Ligand SMILES: CC(=O)SCCNC(=O)CCNC(=O)[C@H](O)C(C)(C)COP(=O)(O)OP(=O)(O)OC[C@H]1O[C@@H](n2cnc3c(N)ncnc32)[C@H](O)[C@@H]1OP(=O)(O)O
């Protein structure tokens with residue numbers, strides 16, 4: 001059968017696809033930008049016929065009409081590999097839950113531990129070789145393709161066609177059904193503006209960077225603000241090896257800072273596993289041989305990322321305690337985001353010859369009531385999740401300075417981390433450190 005005949009025989013409407021879902025099914029939506037739109041809307045129409053349907057997603061960027069059609073949580077349960085603001089909102093309603101995940105391991109979870117009745121993902125229209133490209137969300141999709149009982153592709157003409165190492169598309173032979181979607185534009189996450197705190201942190205990180213470094217930037221406002229400041233620096237020959245690619249990589253490339261020519265692997269290319277940014281980024285990714293989309297168990301593998309010399313990883317955190325433990329994902333028991341790839345890259349940076357990992361955070365945070373709170377705390381807020389254990393943490397950076405935790409004893413960590421806390425909180429932190437037995441009488445105050 002020709003590719004076009006196959007395409008016609010597999011094409012169905014979104015409603016026909018949604019009618020295949022049964023009560024009790026586990027459905028996985030494409031990761032982040034690749035979550036389906038038309039299928040989700042058609043599934044919402046089936047709300048009254050179904051019970052106990054489980055939807056899995058990650059870094060959700062499109063409101064789910066299906067989930068929102070069921071205020072009881074008895075028909076649809078939402079399960080997320082990584083919370084976005086939308087996932088946080090769903091969780092606060094009581095029927096959405098976080099799935100603990102170390103991102104590099106995710107393909108194996110879906111290959112071995114998670115049933116998947118239906119995998120449905122958006123992708124670019126079929127190319128002349130019969131491939132549907134989903135390179136903006138490569139992630140763990142190959143694992144789902146291997147295990148899902150039914151694979152449905154929702155075609156979207158706005159999807160860029162992204163070059164890849166592997167895992168960035170699916171051939172029509174492996175697809176069960178094709179939906180021609182509504183061609184809605186991809187969600188956009190505009191870069192946050194660069195604050196004075198970001199500038200103070202960037203100045204310190206830039207002082208530790210060299211020509212030829214290979215950069216990973218984590219999710220969130222601060223790492224990407226730092227990326228923009230790297231674009232404005234005079235560094236040259238930088239490389240990119242990251243999990244999420246954001247607009248700041250376009251800045252670094254277009255400013256002539258990043259060419260990847262000193263990388264030992266994927267030379268001359270930025271390796272990444274998913275994209276989230278603005279249309280400018282999606283246009284940059286389209287047919288661009290400078291980028292390579294890979295599954296997450298390649299980008300985030302410590303043995304892969306760590307094999308690149310001078311890997312510099314820049315990630316954000318919610319809290320750091322005086323032992324150097326990093327909480328990057330919760331506030332007490334309230335899940336904010338997820339472990340994601342942070343631990344993967346913190347470990348990889350230390351494995352890399354000349355590598356450096358930077359956990360960058362503002363020294364304070366204003367809570368919902370307007371009170372200023374220190375992010376450097378004696379201990380992580382009770383119930384908080386440790387994303388990076390104290391032995392894995394390297395540099396912690398605030399607008400007041402930088403401290404390298406590696407090899408430092410508990411009293412040195414207390415002194416060093418209090419030294420980069422906001423001055424208003426230092427005396428209180430010293431008293432707590434004394435009470436915890438990690439303050440030496442001769443420590444510098
Ligand atoms: C992507 C890669 O290449 S791999 C590695 C990257 N992955 C990670 O680092 C995973 C963990 N890190 C993260 O998810 C992010 O960096 C974060 C959450 C630390 C920061 O992300 P941002 O989007 O910049 O956070 P932002 O400042 O908007 O805050 C997000 C939420 O946390 C809340 N929050 C932030 N700090 C605190 C705090 N100290 N206490 C309580 N709540 C807090 C905010 O109020 C906001 O909640 P709301 O939107 O529901 O009101």
Ligand SMILES: CCCC(=O)O
Pocket residue numbers: 058059081082103218219243244338339340341342
């Ligand atoms: C899981 C995607 C984002 C992250 O690593 O933080």
